[in-house]
Amino acid sequence: MLDTAQGVLVTLNGAPARLQGPASQRLSYNLRESCGLTGVKVGCNAGDCGACTVLIDGEPACACLVTVSQAEGCAIETVEGLSDADPLIARLRASFHAEGAAQCGICTPAALLAVVALLRRNPQPAEAQIMDALGGVLCRCTGYRAIVDAVAKAHAPEIAPKHGAVGSRLPRLDGARKLSGAEIYGADEWPADALTARAVRSPHAHAEFVLGDLGAYLAATPGLVAIFTARDVPGDNRFGVIPAFADQPVLAEHQVQFRGEAVALVVGEDAVIQALDLSRFPVSYKSLPALTTLEAALAAEAPRLHANRPGNILTRGRVVRGGVEAALAAAHVVVEGSFETGFVEHAYIEPEAGFARRVGDRIEVQACTQAPYMDRDDIAKIIGIAPGAVRILPTAVGGGFGAKLDLSVQPFIALAAWKLNRPVRMTYSRAESMQSTTKRHPSRIRAKIGANRDGRLTAMDFEADFNTGAYASWGPTVANRVPVHASGPYFIPNYRAQACAVHTHLVPAGAFRGFGVPQSALAQEQLFDELALNLGLDPLEFRILNALEVGQPTVTGQVFADGMGFKRCLEALRPRWRAARTHAEAFNASAAGSFRRGVGVAGMWYGCGNTSLSNPSTIRAGLRPDGRVALFQGAVDIGQGSNTVISQIFADALGVTVAALDVLGADTDMTPDCGKTSASRQTFVTGNAAAKAGAAMRKRLLRLANAGEDAALELAPNALVIRGEGGETRINLGALPVNAAGFVVECMETYDPPTTPLDADGQGEPYAVFGSGAQIAEVEVDIELGRVRVTRLTCAHDVGRAINPTLVEGQIAGGAAQGLGLALMEEFIPHRSENLHNYLIPTIGDMPPVDCILIEDPSSEGPFGAKGIGEQALIPTAPAIFNAIHHATGARLTRAPATPERVRAAIEALKP
């Protein structure tokens, strides 16, 4: 009999153990909560993501679908049990480390376990076997190829460099803890006395609501400790990433504006809260008509979501240059088109999570976030205390991609911990994460582009409406950024681009890798292909002809003197382009079956940092008497690698190896503000601050020995060794005075990119640096079923200087995978796709090989010439795939994603 809580005997990571807990409890929950094995990640509780994979008697299983009782008598292995004493495992970990197969690392434990099961049977598996073994583990960061490579090389891993000068393939400094399972993500740590919070969320898109007898509910529910509603918010019940637009309540007041909006918070013992059936919570809704489309929201008679935003317009953005109408009238060729995209979900494998505790009159919030200082300021307003009374401790982030810039669990746990004076934790379920957190903006885009007889672009007229959902979030940013970027990195003398963010009763759309630019590129880059076709020009050569170069003004009138390497990216693609086009055309010429091949190209650019707004980063560092350098690194690493890149830059500027550094933070009590991890700004902006701080410390250290600038520094235990023209000087650091912080030398430097405001026509210098690039997609289209398989991606990106080529390539492959998802399968439909089996992201079997070509056209403004890459890599993938589909079939897709059904319909529409 196992129907009581006597526990079951198992072998857990090689040792006998008793699993205590209800027999029907999820094994994943038990391993995490009772056994402390938080390397078992929970991403969906539905078998859709595979993050909770464990080995049961050597075979992979989703621990969320197995009960505690079913584990009886079994050998259970988790990542914590994968011992490096086993050479197979040590080599596998080394290979993952060297190849950059762990980015955020949230899926890494599952991937390792799934692979271990394979390698024990077959130490040198073929690629198809690797893919079969990993088909059930979703990864949102890597684009999978680094994982495939790591497994393929696991029998003889690459030797990774250890020192990590700028330009070296230093494995990520936080890699070891991601590979061991020791990394702490939002849900992985909580004080023993923590209560658990859960939000009560509206099932209606638009409704008025009345709360019932909360006191009676509380009294009748054993283990429930407190219920909070809007009236309990001590400070301002409003938050938002852009203070001037802050409009979202922590807890709704009388009215909800989207399905999934929180109306109340219940707090209590974890098991009670988990088991609570919230459909019985005393709240009654009066459903109201909901505006769910752009058309409905923009209709003259449409009611307003926000009283102060007439027409449901949140903001408009505009860039105008030259005379677009006259130029279009005079153009030799004009093409035009309309394009649409839907909501896209970030689908990081880590749902939002964290805990908060009150420490006297301060509140501490430990959660996954991309923006600790923004969180600090908003939590301060919500609780009604000074920002300095809030401490934000970012955990490792299991994928962010933009959505973890906005608050999620933080206000709830802060509110509850503040009021109860007891730690409170919260982890979003997958459904609630998908319902309530921001999405990529759905778009409706119309564009008209003209060129003259010799193929030069003359004019572009562009209009975009973005469905920004119920609250502002990053809607203003999208509306402002898109008009600046919609031209792509091309010289277009006459230009008009207008964008508008429109409120609807849908989940707020916010930041997602590219802030609207992937949507505009899908329109612009497809129309460029149409222009080239009309002109009889090769699509790649057409782009090369029109590529923006140094000395030419952008559409905002900005002229770069250096660092505009787009043309070089396009030229670098030529060999692959020609070979692949020829090959595809030859294949199609003799194709009798159902498959056609196509090759498409698309370009992109992306301004690094905030648009015409100050966005400084500050890096602080101190040399301790023991010879170690403390680097206060506040640029949150969400998997992209800032912990490593910022360290490399700082170490190089200082003139030591990264091994001399102790990287600390992020923690708003300790690390200065490095801004948000967004807008592809950390390598560029924080990197510059790190370079300045390193140089400043170097100067101070050289001064200690009166050495010249070229002298070499070496940090030894308790000593600084300086070798210069005058010979070697050894300074005993222990003998030097220290400051209040305990440092012999301390430096703090800030960098803020130089930009200028945009005028009424959007003219000005919005960014100090643009990253640019272009990608070739090769596809095979099943013309009967409409299924598209991408067979290869070739990605050339100008990164100015690749501080760490492995990390850059990781960003490119991962961005391209998200671009592939946007192109072929991803569309979030509220209510219908609030899980990871109806909302599909690419699996390992969907990602083709990715060839990266790194172009280094240095920017004089970047650290060591470097530019951002995080968002850049996603932007050209979808238009390149759509152009490839057209090349293969003649069908032009105007609606993303290009599902099999849409592709087939577009092909059918070509038939007479």
Added chain:
Amino acid sequence: MHTNELLRAKAPNVFVRPANLEDALDRLGAGARIFAGGTDVMTTAGEAGLDGDFVDVSRLAELSGIVRTGGEIRIGGATTWAAISAAELPPAFDALKAAAREVGSIQIQNRATVAGNLCNASPAADGVPPLLALDAEVELASRRGLRRLPLARFIAGPRRTELAADEVLRAVVCPTPPGGMRSTFLKLGARRYLVISIAMVAVGLEIEGGIVKAARLAVGACSPVAMRLPAAEARLANKPARGGLGAQLNIADFEDLAPIDDVRASADYRRAAALTLTRRAVELCICGESGGAV
């Protein structure tokens, strides 16, 4: 409603791993529900976890193993898809094995059972078309005794079966297929791996002396319950088993399908895809290929 009504006291859940089938049947008779691979039940349970009494039949000897007896091949109800995929079975079962490799992921295949796939009665259950093409029957056990039903009758509709509350699906029983029978499975999803089918098809061809003596075609995810297509089967019977045979099928042969519009595809697309997949599966089957994901 009063809060007290909303929060009526609930007895603690009971989750039992019985020692034998009789014990399991007693508990089913007393109102417990069946648990095996857990891959559907746990998913449906949501964040709150399991609620109610369950009897775990996954380790019962009476429900395990694949055996050939007296003109039949019996697959124990608790057989996992991984076990089916690894089993030595005649070529007529190639479609079933190919489907086994497309059920969810390896993690799912290691736990999910054949009986669970049938009892869950999803219109998109990957296991159903190959078993329909094998003329499978299900053996249902209860304290009242044993009974058998053809699979096509057992699944009554989306998420509905003829399984009584006190019954367990003990085995899937397939008549030993004719010696010349081979089979192919094709699945169409919007991505590779871990995907709910838009449409899938199983084709069994009995080929003798270069002639298709009999054809068995079953299509899934295109009707409330996966179904055989007798009109299409008749069109292939007694035709030469050579390349191009699939082209004999036309859309009229698929009239019995009743696909729906859902988040994955429209009804019209599904119907067209069913025809395409079946044609291709016929071609592959003639070549002796077992298929998989398209």
